[in-house]
Every structure is written in structure tokens, then in C-alpha cells.
Amino acid sequence: MEKAIEVNGLSYSYQGGDKKALDGVSFSVDRGSYTCIIGHNGSGKSTLAKVLIGLLGGFKGEVKLLGEPLNRRTIVSLRRRVGIVFQNPDNQFVGSTVGDDIAFGLENLAMPQSEMAKTVHEFALATGMEKELEVEPSSLSGGQKQRVALAGVLAMSPDIMILDEATSMLDPKGKGEIDSLIHKIKKSKPELTILSITHDLEEASHADQVIVLNEGKVLLSGEPSAVFEYEEELREAHLEVPFLYRFIRALKQEGIEVPPSLNSLESLEEYLCR
Amino acid sequence: MNITIGRYIPVQSPLHRIDPRVKIFCLIALMVACFLPYNRVINVDGVDKEVTYWALSAAIYGVMFLICTILFLVGRLSFGKLFSSMKSLWFTVAILLVIYILVPNYTVPTLGIAFKVPAMNNWTVYWDSFAGAGRIFFRLVLTMMLTFLLTATTKPLELTYAFEWYLSPLKIVKFPSAEVAMTISIALTFIPTLLDDVNRISKAQASRGASFQKGGFRRKVVGLTSLIIPLFVSAFSRSEDLANAMICRSYDPKGKRTRYRAYRFHLIDLFAFLFCAALMALAITMIAIRFDPFLSWFGVSLL
Ligand SMILES: Nc1ncnc2c1ncn2[C@@H]1O[C@H](COP(=O)(O)OP(=O)(O)O)[C@@H](O)[C@H]1O
Ligand SMILES: [Mg+2]
Numbered sequence: 001m002e003k004a005i006e007v008n009g010l011s012y013s014y015q016g017g018d019k020k021a022l023d024g025v026s027f028s029v030d031r032g033s034y035t036c037i038i039g040h041n042g043s044g045k046s047t048l049a050k051v052l053i054g055l056l057g058g059f060k061g062e063v064k065l066l067g068e069p070l071n072r073r074t075i076v077s078l079r080r081r082v083g084i085v086f087q088n089p090d091n092q093f094v095g096s097t098v099g100d101d102i103a104f105g106l107e108n109l110a111m112p113q114s115e116m117a118k119t120v121h122e123f124a125l126a127t128g129m130e131k132e133l134e135v136e137p138s139s140l141s142g143g144q145k146q147r148v149a150l151a152g153v154l155a156m157s158p159d160i161m162i163l164d165e166a167t168s169m170l171d172p173k174g175k176g177e178i179d180s181l182i183h184k185i186k187k188s189k190p191e192l193t194i195l196s197i198t199h200d201l202e203e204a205s206h207a208d209q210v211i212v213l214n215e216g217k218v219l220l221s222g223e224p225s226a227v228f229e230y231e232e233e234l235r236e237a238h239l240e241v242p243f244l245y246r247f248i249r250a251l252k253q254e255g256i257e258v259p260p261s262l263n264s265l266e267s268l269e270e271y272l273c274r
Numbered sequence: 275m276n277i278t279i280g281r282y283i284p285v286q287s288p289l290h291r292i293d294p295r296v297k298i299f300c301l302i303a304l305m306v307a308c309f310l311p312y313n314r315v316i317n318v319d320g321v322d323k324e325v326t327y328w329a330l331s332a333a334i335y336g337v338m339f340l341i342c343t344i345l346f347l348v349g350r351l352s353f354g355k356l357f358s359s360m361k362s363l364w365f366t367v368a369i370l371l372v373i374y375i376l377v378p379n380y381t382v383p384t385l386g387i388a389f390k391v392p393a394m395n396n397w398t399v400y401w402d403s404f405a406g407a408g409r410i411f412f413r414l415v416l417t418m419m420l421t422f423l424l425t426a427t428t429k430p431l432e433l434t435y436a437f438e439w440y441l442s443p444l445k446i447v448k449f450p451s452a453e454v455a456m457t458i459s460i461a462l463t464f465i466p467t468l469l470d471d472v473n474r475i476s477k478a479q480a481s482r483g484a485s486f487q488k489g490g491f492r493r494k495v496v497g498l499t500s501l502i503i504p505l506f507v508s509a510f511s512r513s514e515d516l517a518n519a520m521i522c523r524s525y526d527p528k529g530k531r532t533r534y535r536a537y538r539f540h541l542i543d544l545f546a547f548l549f550c551a552a553l554m555a556l557a558i559t560m561i562a563i564r565f566d567p568f569l570s571w572f573g574v575s576l577l
Contacts, residue, residue, distance in 0.1 A: 050518070053522050055518055055521065055522070076524075076526075079521075079522065079524055080524055082522075083522070084522050086515060086518070086519060088512075088515055090467050090512070091511075091512045091515035091516050091519065092516065092519035093463065094460065094463075094516065094519065094520055094523070094525075095463075096429075096430065096431040096434075096459055096462065096463050097431065099534065100431070100534055100535070103534035104520075104525070104534075105523040105524060106532075107531045107532050107533060107534055108523060108524040108525050108526065108529070108531055109524060110529075110530045110532045111532055113532055113533060113534070113536055116532065116534050117534070120534065136463070137463060137466075138466035138467070152523065153523075156523070156524070
């Protein structure tokens, strides 16, 4: 399988920081896969995202994106193929209106004006913001702003999309909207690699791969069902395993084996009732 | 916080449709017409003296006021907002009048004596002082009406574009007009966010006992500091995030960029341009040829 992201022995320290924010991190992400990175506050998730998008230079170790090593020479061309949505909806809205913001990246890529309106409309439609093209950010909800941010990233047709806690500042409704939108995007663009940093272990249970960060190190990584086996280790890293996986583990301890492909309560219920 | 003047009012009108670049030109042209000195020469004791041509000035301000009023109606703007922002104007004009009475700003009075003040050694007050204050009043009112017309019918986004367009020739001397325009546009976008921050912080600090209105000077200063410092911290953290977001979306101020919004001149822009250019040209010509409508009608200068 072709790799979208390969990270080898990555370490990073902030200037003036007493300990390493990232300490010998290694992992790889398959192209077209959906990977979740989980970890409690300060575990280095955002630092990792910033390294991957080329915002933090001077790291130790090796980072390869789409087969190319990330360095000063490749940073500009690679950045065009990697998009990121940050946590705070207010702090990433660059344009004066929804349309202008979706177009911002396209303007930077010097897309001809004649194509731009069409592209902007296409991605506004894909994110359900087509009626708000002329609306200013001050009259949008947090969820709507994040949808615009997603549209702006997708319009640049990236190969990798990073979401750094894109829903953690939203209300449940906004979070639900973004989650289902990401689900839709994943379906309609199977070749897009998604790296989602999240607090939500429920969300992580739907991923192809879960990477657990703790104090700048990779604590665990693998398929969700395998990772969630390590309940004690996760708890020590201040992470609570979702109910489903605690339940499956309890079943195993009672000697009832369930296939690892089950990742929802409904499918488990169906399986057990058979 | 209420800012009545300088806000975009989203309605449909011909004025809203005019190109922002043309609108800025029109504003400047009409302001020039308002601020030109309309003078005439009179002979006092065998010496030629230049004095303000009050009758012509009044006529010009009247015409300009009429034009602005019509534009208000065309632009579907309410006069109420204008009047409410004119409240502070009366005070300014009253002070000006007192100054003009005590320190006359005319070379030769031409409008006659208004009254004398016996208590002040028979100090003579001429109508010219009142006319002078009146002229300032009308200039201010017209300036307010014109800027209100511009800002109420033009989105900040469009204004920024127009500024960028006018500054773009300065690129030859390496002036970063596109960056300046981008900065202005982001600053405008972030005003509501920062106002929210002000509200949030002042509530948080008030609940901790900070005072912004009550108390002595010292307490107020302390209160204000407790507002401003967190505000700056928040603004800096926002700006760092925003800079990151812009870099991630391949923003390169030095690179070639295209533009999402298309601005093209239309027929209505040509009309607006010609109308305002003609008005300005007319005003300048009247001054250049020392136009004297009242002299030519009656053979002698009446005023
Ligand atoms: N700009 C910075 N300067 C110094 N230290 C930082 C900076 N940003 C983050 N850190 C530190 O790096 C560590 C990892 O932070 P971060 O990557 O933001 O964690 P997470 O996103 O998982 O919450 C934390 O200990 C944090 O204090
Ligand atoms: Mg973070």
C-alpha cells in the first residue's frame, strides 16, 4: 500500500520549552485511509499537525509526505497537496464573506477568475453553504464557519486533509453536522487521506487506524479494536475507552469472542442475538 | 457599542450598484466642490481686497445639499441616522461662532453690523462671523452626508478593493498595496470578533471587581488595564492562528494571485463619474474666471 504520511523518529522542542513536545514519534498512514490521532491536552497532537503542514521547521527525524521528504525545498509544493482545518472557527476565517474565504486558497494558487466562481459554488454546495456565499463571518455559527473552512481546504483538492480538533469548540449540533459532513467527504473522495486529531474516542472507533499520543510519544497504534484492548494504558493517558469496546472486552473475559469488525452497538447487538 | 455612521446598509439601490472606485472618485470630487474658496474682489478705499463671496457660497452649498438629499433618497438611506450623528456638531459650531466673534476671520466685513456689545467697549459684531460659522457648519454637514453616502452604500470589502486599486500605481516604488489591502480587509473582518472579546473580558473582569465606569481615576485606569492586556493577549494569539491558517492555504504575498471578485465598469459608473467630474470642473471654472452671477444680472454687485 502506498503511504501518504511516513514519520520516522520525529522529535521537536519549542524554543524555551523545557521538555520535548514530540519525542521520537514514528508511524505511517496509508493513502486514502482515515486515521485518528488521540491524546489528552498537551500530548503533542497540534505540534505534530504543525510539523506535518510545514509550520514548524527545525525538527529532528524524517517526515515524508506522499513519498517526498518534507524539507525547505519541498515545503511549498507539498503544502499545496495538504490541507488543514484548525480548532478555532474564528481564527481561520480569512475572507470577508463565505465566498471570499472559500476562494482564498484558489486565489493563492492563481486559479483563473473565470473558473473560480464555479469551483467556489461547487464546494459551497458540497458543504451546504451555497446560500450563504455573501454572508459575513460575524453572522455565522461556529459550525458554519468550520464548514466554510472545510470547503476552502477541499476546493484546493488536497491529497491529505488534517483536522486538528475541528469540532472541539462547537456545540453538539455543530459537531454533529461537521462529523456527518466529514463522513460524506470520506465516501465521495476515497482517495483523500484524512488525519483527524480528536478527543472523541467514539469518532476514533470508526477510523482505519488509531494513533495514541502521550507526552510526545506514540503510546499505541493500530486498528481501533486492537488499540482499545489496552484499557488500563489508555486510562493512564487520561483517555476513556468507549462503552462498546469496554463491553466487548468484558465479553472476552467471559469467554465470548466477537469479530473485530464490529464497530457499532447495533452490529454487536445483531451479532449477539444471532 | 453603537456605530451609526460608517456602516454598510444592505439594500438594493442604484447607488449600491456603482463601482466602488468610481464612488471614491465622486466623493472626492464633490468634497472638492464643497471646500473650494468662493471669493470675489472688492475695492475698499482704492485698494483691491479679496473677500468671501457669501451669496455664491450659499448658492453652492444649497445646490450640494440638494444633490446629497436626492442621493439619500436614491440610495434609500434614512435621515434619522444622519441627524443622530449630527448632535455633536451643534456644539462645535457654537464654539466656532464664539471664536469668530472674538477673533474675526474675514479681511473686510461685507455683510454689515449685527450688533455691538457695550460691555466690551462697543465691540462690533458683523454678520460675517455668523456666515463664517455657518459655512463651516454646512461644510461639515455635507462632508458627513457624503461619507455616509459612501460607507452606507459600499461594502468594506469593495472599499478595500477600491483603495488597493488607487494605491496600485505605487507598486512601482515597491509600495505593498495588495498586502495593505489584505491587512485592512482582515482588520475589518475581525472587528466583530474583537468587540466580542472586549465584552467577554470586561464581564469576566467586572465579576472579579474591576471597574470601568465607577470609582476614581486610579481605579478606572486599573480597570482599563485589566481589559486591555487580556485583549492584546487574545488578539495576538488570534493573529498567530490566522497567519498559520493563511500560510497553510498557500498564501504568499510576493506570489502571483488571482481575484475571486470581478470588478468591471458599467454604464451607470460612467454616468456617475461624468456627473461628479462635471460638477467639480464647474466649481473650479467658476473660481478661475471669477464668476459673478449677481453682478452680471443686475450690472452692479448687490452682495
Ligand atoms: N508555541 C509554543 N511554545 C512553547 N511550548 C508550546 C507551544 N505550543 C505548545 N507547546 C507545548 O508543547 C506541548 C504539546 O502541545 P500541543 O501540541 O499543543 O498539544 P495538544 O494539541 O495535544 O493539546 C505542550 O506541553 C505545550 O505546552
Ligand atoms: Mg491541540
